[in-house]
Amino acid sequence: MADQPALPDPTRTFFTAAERACVRAISARLIPSDDTGPGAEEADVVTFIDRQLAGFYGRGERWYTKGPFSEGTEQQGYQFESPPAGLYRKALAALDAHCRRTHEGKAFDELGAEVQDGILTAMEEGELEFEGVAATAFFELVLDNTIEGFFSDPIYGGNRDMVGWRLVGFPGARYDYRDYLDHDGKRLDIPPVGLAGRPEWKTP
Amino acid sequence: MAKKLPPVDVVLVGFGWTGAIMAQELTEAGLQVLALERGGWRDTPTHFPTTVAPDELRFYWRHEMFQDTARETLTFRNNDSQTALPMRRWGSFLPGSGVGGSGVHWNGQTFRFLPSDFVAASHNTDRYGPLPEGMTVQDYGVTYDELETHFDRFEKLCGIGGKAGNLRGALQAGGNPFEGRRSDDYPNPPMEMTFAQKQFGMAARELGLNPFPAPSANMSRPYTNPLGVQLAPCTYCGFCEKYGCGNYSKAIPQTTILPVLMGKHNFTLKTHNEVLEITRDSSGRRATGVTHVDVHGEVFEQPAEIVILCAYPLQNARLMMLSGIGRTYDPRSGEGLVGKNYCYQVVSSVDVFYEDRYTNQFVGAGALGMVIDEYNGDNFDHAGLGFIGGGYLACWTTNARPIETHRTPEGTPEWGAGWKKAVKENFLKSTGVSTHGASMAYAQNRLDLDPTYTDVYGRPLLRMTYDFTPNDRAMTAYLTERATEIAKRMGGREIKVNAREGAYDSMPYQTTHNTGGTIMGSTPANSVVNRYLQSWDVPNLFVMGAGVFPQNAGYNPTGTVAALTYWAAEAIKSRYLPDPGPMVRA
Ligand SMILES: Cc1cc2nc3c(=O)[nH]c(=O)nc-3n(C[C@H](O)[C@H](O)[C@H](O)COP(=O)(O)OP(=O)(O)OC[C@H]3O[C@@H](n4cnc5c(N)ncnc54)[C@H](O)[C@@H]3O)c2cc1C
Numbered sequence: 001m002a003d004q005p006a007l008p009d010p011t012r013t014f015f016t017a018a019e020r021a022c023v024r025a026i027s028a029r030l031i032p033s034d035d036t037g038p039g040a041e042e043a044d045v046v047t048f049i050d051r052q053l054a055g056f057y058g059r060g061e062r063w064y065t066k067g068p069f070s071e072g073t074e075q076q077g078y079q080f081e082s083p084p085a086g087l088y089r090k091a092l093a094a095l096d097a098h099c100r101r102t103h104e105g106k107a108f109d110e111l112g113a114e115v116q117d118g119i120l121t122a123m124e125e126g127e128l129e130f131e132g133v134a135a136t137a138f139f140e141l142v143l144d145n146t147i148e149g150f151f152s153d154p155i156y157g158g159n160r161d162m163v164g165w166r167l168v169g170f171p172g173a174r175y176d177y178r179d180y181l182d183h184d185g186k187r188l189d190i191p192p193v194g195l196a197g198r199p200e201w202k203t204p
Numbered sequence: 205m206a207k208k209l210p211p212v213d214v215v216l217v218g219f220g221w222t223g224a225i226m227a228q229e230l231t232e233a234g235l236q237v238l239a240l241e242r243g244g245w246r247d248t249p250t251h252f253p254t255t256v257a258p259d260e261l262r263f264y265w266r267h268e269m270f271q272d273t274a275r276e277t278l279t280f281r282n283n284d285s286q287t288a289l290p291m292r293r294w295g296s297f298l299p300g301s302g303v304g305g306s307g308v309h310w311n312g313q314t315f316r317f318l319p320s321d322f323v324a325a326s327h328n329t330d331r332y333g334p335l336p337e338g339m340t341v342q343d344y345g346v347t348y349d350e351l352e353t354h355f356d357r358f359e360k361l362c363g364i365g366g367k368a369g370n371l372r373g374a375l376q377a378g379g380n381p382f383e384g385r386r387s388d389d390y391p392n393p394p395m396e397m398t399f400a401q402k403q404f405g406m407a408a409r410e411l412g413l414n415p416f417p418a419p420s421a422n423m424s425r426p427y428t429n430p431l432g433v434q435l436a437p438c439t440y441c442g443f444c445e446k447y448g449c450g451n452y453s454k455a456i457p458q459t460t461i462l463p464v465l466m467g468k469h470n471f472t473l474k475t476h477n478e479v480l481e482i483t484r485d486s487s488g489r490r491a492t493g494v495t496h497v498d499v500h501g502e503v504f505e506q507p508a509e510i511v512i513l514c515a516y517p518l519q520n521a522r523l524m525m526l527s528g529i530g531r532t533y534d535p536r537s538g539e540g541l542v543g544k545n546y547c548y549q550v551v552s553s554v555d556v557f558y559e560d561r562y563t564n565q566f567v568g569a570g571a572l573g574m575v576i577d578e579y580n581g582d583n584f585d586h587a588g589l590g591f592i593g594g595g596y597l598a599c600w601t602t603n604a605r606p607i608e609t610h611r612t613p614e615g616t617p618e619w620g621a622g623w624k625k626a627v628k629e630n631f632l633k634s635t636g637v638s639t640h641g642a643s644m645a646y647a648q649n650r651l652d653l654d655p656t657y658t659d660v661y662g663r664p665l666l667r668m669t670y671d672f673t674p675n676d677r678a679m680t681a682y683l684t685e686r687a688t689e690i691a692k693r694m695g696g697r698e699i700k701v702n703a704r705e706g707a708y709d710s711m712p713y714q715t716t717h718n719t720g721g722t723i724m725g726s727t728p729a730n731s732v733v734n735r736y737l738q739s740w741d742v743p744n745l746f747v748m749g750a751g752v753f754p755q756n757a758g759y760n761p762t763g764t765v766a767a768l769t770y771w772a773a774e775a776i777k778s779r780y781l782p783d784p785g786p787m788v789r790a
Pocket residue numbers: 217218219220221222223240241242243298299300301302303304305306307308309310311312313314315445446477478479480514515516517519716717748749750760761762763765
């Protein structure tokens with residue numbers, strides 16, 4: 001396991017076009033683009049999630065996937081038969097059906113922001129029930145993955161141009177801050193760098 | 205049929221912190237030592253150099269260095285009324301796999317338990333009367349004074365940076381006034397403190413407390429240890445816990461012991477070999493060795509004169525059960541001892557948010573912190589409080605890894621514009637006071653084999669039945685109040701209290717401080733191993749690790765785990781080898 005290549009293969013994707021549009025729209029509500037700065041959209045979180053689901057993570061290769069399966073308590077964690085990719089597929093289909101049924105045939109990404117927020121809140125709070133898949137678990141997974149895609153190193157396809165890191169002031173994959181130890185509560189403004197450097201370092 | 209291999213003097217099951225220490229000690233005594241490690245070889249330049257290590261997704265969230273749950277996990281339930289279900293992915297703790305074990309991705313907060321922690325049952329009974337119904341706390345059977353030189357050895361091996369509080373009986377200003385008597389100071393000075401620690405120190409002193417720098421295995425200066433191995437000064441990169449250190453700055457087996465050990469002619473390491481069982485002769489009283497399986501599925505029989513379990517507490521207990529050594533504890537009858545007194549660590553925190561001061565937490569290190577010990581162990585009067593034990597309170601600055609660490613004030617939504625704004629505003633301007641509480645043993649908390657779920661080889665998974673106990677709840681409430689008092693005085697705009705309430709949740713990360721299950725004690729009637737960590741039932745079998753703690757104290761375990769390992773190694777060399785057999789007469 002430890003010797004697997006770290007990087008997902010960018011040519012392998014998981015989502016259909018419709019799924020991709022839906023997840024892009026969901027992530028854009030979870031971390032919106034607004035006057036505080038760029039959000040999941042600019043960070044290209046959907047590409048991050050797509051590549052993750054196409055790889056070992058999506059397949060649950062490092063998760064224990066033997067049955068029997070039962071729901072369990074909140075304290076027992078994820079207990080679904082589907083690994084992450086399967087959960088996305090089922091939940092996205094159910095979400096799509098729900099949206100089209102209740103909103104005049106429209107898909108999630110065609111709805112207004114407030115309506116989208118309402119649907120996400122209902123999923124989060126367990127008020128929306130999907131056929132054969134737990135809406136709350138899906139919501140939690142998308143939220144986790146969106147935050148991962150916003151803040152992980154750009155080599156994974158999200159956090160494009162390090163917008164997530166720039167938003168909060170995280171300097172990224174650096175390894176020596178000894179010169180800054182005596183900052184004494186003053187702001188340190190250090191430009192971020194990723195594991196693959198910075199876009200402007202690339203030769204033309 | 206398993207292929208039978210040539211015999212060795214000692215086989216070590218697992219090659220993390222305790223395995224590496226044992227290997228070094230017993231090879232020095234001239235024994236032929238073989239370590240079997242289920243994971244792969246790992247080292248700084250090849251596996252976690254500075255250009256690779258700071259990758260939050262890969263190492264923490266995608267579990268690159270942890271035990272592979274797809275192959276083996278454990279099942280969990282809070283109590284007997286529930287059905288235990290597999291932890292399908294890790295959460296609350298993160299057992300390691302591969303050379304160096306969890307010792308590769310630890311933080312390096314390196315404490316000694318208090319003298320009274322080793323005699324928790326007798327000390328507390330003497331002072332406060334009988335232990336409450338159901339509490340199964342007991343004495344370790346070894347004292348702080350007996351372990352003192354062994355603590356000292358580990359601190360010197362690792363180059364721990366700190367400030368002594370009690371040097372040969374004389375209290376030292378700026379150190380921990382409650383610590384046991386030390387024969388020597390730490391080998392290195394404390395780490396450099398940052399803004400947050402200074403605020404904590406100030407607040408604590410205002411309250412009449414005695415803050416001291418945390419003992420740290422992140423180097424405060426270049427260091428050459430007694431084995432001649434060199435470590436480099438820590439660069440405060442903020443990638444310790446859950447990561448390998450790219451800079452040779454964190455004491456791990458690879459940066460302290462392995463460069464010397466690996467070259468020895470009487471030491472062999474076999475990686476990607478998982479031990480399946482401890483084998484015994486027909487009397488059942490003597491271990492003949494172990495069986496292990498390689499990555500191709502080939503099973504081997506490895507004869508050995510001495511078998512030492514160094515496979516982390518959860519695995520050590522499971523191997524005992526799978527091998528049928530001793531009886532598995534049953535809380536209904538109270539009989540059996542293997543799996544008894546499983547304990548954990550009860551933690552909480554209070555966040556502090558500043559208005560216009562910056563904590564810049566990315567400038568951090570795994571063991572960079574200021575600590576107070578007034579509320580640990582029996583350092584304070586517990587009369588009328590309804591609990592025994594306690595914990596330290598600390599202000600750590602370990603990281604600003606953004607997926608993991610983005611504190612938000614009370615009332616912040618979980619997502620959306622409000623969440624984003626709060627994360628942006630507070631990311632560089634927050635810190636926290638954490639409480640690190642003890643965990644007292646109770647009759648119902650335990651480990652045994654799961655009746656349903658199996659590992660990749662079809663063998664039962666370990667089952668954990670665990671919830672916080674009445675003692676834990678009263679203790680953590682008390683500690684959280686004390687932390688709040690300090691946090692309020694740290695000069696912030698506001699605080700947020702993250703109390704430890706409700707049932708133990710196996711998912712959010714808390715600590716990888718799993719203890720008990722193979723406990724030590726004074727007689728075969730109350731323990732799995734004697735005071736030398738020798739099995740009562742099978743005298744040529746030894747069990748290392750925090751599994752021998754009868755209950756857990758309010759400190760991180762590894763300092764004490766390592767001291768016990770040196771203590772056991774010393775006993776094997778000076779007492780067992782000249783006269784193999786039980787070192788304590790039952
Ligand atoms: C994220 C994290 C942070 C931590 N921070 C701290 C800290 O700051 N301070 C502190 O005191 N402690 C800390 N710890 C705990 C510390 O890492 C452990 O106490 C210590 O490593 C225990 O040593 P050990 O030898 O018992 O187990 P390990 O070091 O984990 O070694 C056990 C080894 O046995 C191998 N093994 C298991 N089963 C088998 C088998 N059947 N066959 C062959 N090999 C096997 C494993 O693969 C592993 O390599 C931390 C742990 C983690 C995970």
